Amino acid sequence: MHTQEFSSHCCLASEQQLWQQRLAHPSELILAKLFPNLKSKSINCDFCPLSKSTRLPFSSSTSYSVKPFDLVHSDVWGPVIESFDGYKYFVTCVDDFSRFTWLYLLKAKSEVATVFQDFYNLVHT
Numbered sequence: 001m002h003t004q005e006f007s008s009h010c011c012l013a014s015e016q017q018l019w020q021q022r023l024a025h026p027s028e029l030i031l032a033k034l035f036p037n038l039k040s041k042s043i044n045c046d047f048c049p050l051s052k053s054t055r056l057p058f059s060s061s062t063s064y065s066v067k068p069f070d071l072v073h074s075d076v077w078g079p080v081i082e083s084f085d086g087y088k089y090f091v092t093c094v095d096d097f098s099r100f101t102w103l104y105l106l107k108a109k110s111e112v113a114t115v116f117q118d119f120y121n122l123v124h125t
Contacts, residue, residue, distance in 0.1 A: 017043050064096070069123050071096035076112055091115050 016038055019031060025048045031038065065071040073096060078089030089106035102122075104115045 017045075020045065020048075066097070068095055068097045068100075072123075074116070076109070078106070078109065093119050 087105040
């Protein structure tokens with residue numbers, strides 16, 4: 001019977017990329033400290049520049065709520081990478097009083113009005 005020898009370093013680039021994704025896209029320096037035996041290769045990742053970008057802080061809000069659903073914040077996101085079942089957008093609704101958050105997945109941006117109506121009906125029921 002012939003046994004094959006497998007090298008533990010046969011897929012270094014993909015192993016490095018896997019750890020980079022699992023750890024939320026750390027820098028190559030951090031990966032090298034965590035995994036000193038992992039041969040470092042430069043990875044071309046679309047998400048790394050986005051994850052390291054910064055923006056200015058939001059200004060302080062003067063509005064506040066004293067009971068649930070006095071004020072609801074909402075945001076529409078997308079298009080993002082399409083999910084396996086066809087969703088490309090999502091809407092978040094956040095109750096200002098409780099900070100409870102609802103997430104609605106959308107296949108098309110045109111579904112936003114229907115989702116808002118559904119959310120309104122949910123709140124009033």
